[in-house]
Amino acid sequence: MLQLKDVESGYDESMVLRDVSIKVKQNQVICILGRNGVGKSTLIKTIMGVLKVQGGTIAFEDKELTKASATIRSKAGIGYVPQGREIFTTLTVYENLLLGFESNPNKNKEIINKVYKYFPVLQEMKNRNGGDLSGGQQQQLAIGRALIAEPKLLLLDEPAEGIQPNIVEDIQNVILDLKNETKTSMVLVEQDLGFAKAVGDYFYVIDRGTVVFEGSELIDEKVEKHLSI
């Protein structure tokens, strides 16, 4: 459903990604692995449309989206949980969640209850400002907000980074639940190899801006030198 062909992308002067080709099928969870600073978030932002593609093509469900804005890609069914969480700190938790409906043609508020079931703390704190939440709670809010859009493809950039272990477990359970109970496809950037192996159907290892390994099985000998610090 998502296909990147020879994608190049980066920031103003510096090109970060070179010749990246990636494919995501319906219902599939693909994991992106790689050391710090190799371009994982750059890749996710390029898929979302936050960064412009400098070369190559991106197609989503047979639609050419290479030049499309993030707004259009979101409406096409791509959801995004960024690495920095990027909660709207001056909006309430509830307002943050409502923004999830912007790209969902189905405006039924029932979905919010589903999110509350996953993350009860969001219901308890629904009238507080997003900025009052702890890092872990903000991460839950960022995921909840993305789920309300009911995306066909969900981009998750290190959802467990810098979060206390019990919340990490909650988040991992939600990802597993999405994988098993819904048709959502996912692109997951993950540092935790164990969890990546548990949830991933296909793996890409990135080093210095390009794909150095891909496969449906992570072969330790082959990926080790690209992952160890």
Added chain:
Amino acid sequence: MEGIIAQIFNGISLGSILLLIALGLAITFGLMNVINMAHGELIMIGAYTTYVVQTIFINYFPEGLFDWYFLFAIPAAFILAALIGLVMEVTVIRFLYGRPLDSLLATFGISLVLQQLARSIFGAPNVGVQSPELLSGAVEIFSMSFPISRIFILILVALCVGFMFYYFYKTGNGRRIRAVMQNRDMAASLGISTRKVDASTFAIGAGFAGVAGMALTLIGPIGPTLGTAYIIDAFMVVVVGGVGMLLGTVAGALGIGVFNTIFEYFTDASMGRVLIFVLIILFLQWKPNGLFSINTRKLD
């Protein structure tokens, strides 16, 4: 005692006028960070719209209805100023976001064009708008008299502020605007059209400038350079209140209005003006971000 109450009323009344001219700017400058030097001309457009609506009422409506022209003038001033603001945004401003110097120069150019346009259409001399009978005169309370036009402006400001708070904090559009102004990329990633939000927000800010222009016709004659007299005050109010904070704009306007009146009471008009500037400069030394500043818990 009566003197004090009268002074307080004058202060609040001045504050309400300051607030009205600053409301639109609180949106375009405070929220969107566009230095719009043509804000004053949008006020001027609102004033001339009122003049035109009045002229139409005089010429085409029965005399008994004349007093109600101002009820039509309010939405007319808002809509016309908003439309011109929209055209400005779409043709010029949108290319200049994040470039304060460029937008300062470009909007200064626009302000000159709009002034010239007004001169060509209405002539260079000031024109007077006749206040409706309803709003002239004064009410007497405990042997003190309060001009009705001033009271009307107070109510108009209160309604505008109330409407603005409602729009920004209780409606879907307001939510989208706040989201885009805080984090454009994330808002876009959620499917919000940032282009639409920018254009409509700027137009709303311009519309409020138009309403201010309508109110100014109750105070004095209007001319092509009406706006230049108010632009400094408008920026002053927004900066003192805290850029980006609607509540701050309200407090800033009333504070400046009251202090200005007090200073003028004890000295004279130009000395009062000097003192208010000194006070603002000292205040900004103490609180560079204004009365209210965005203050949320920083994470990571």
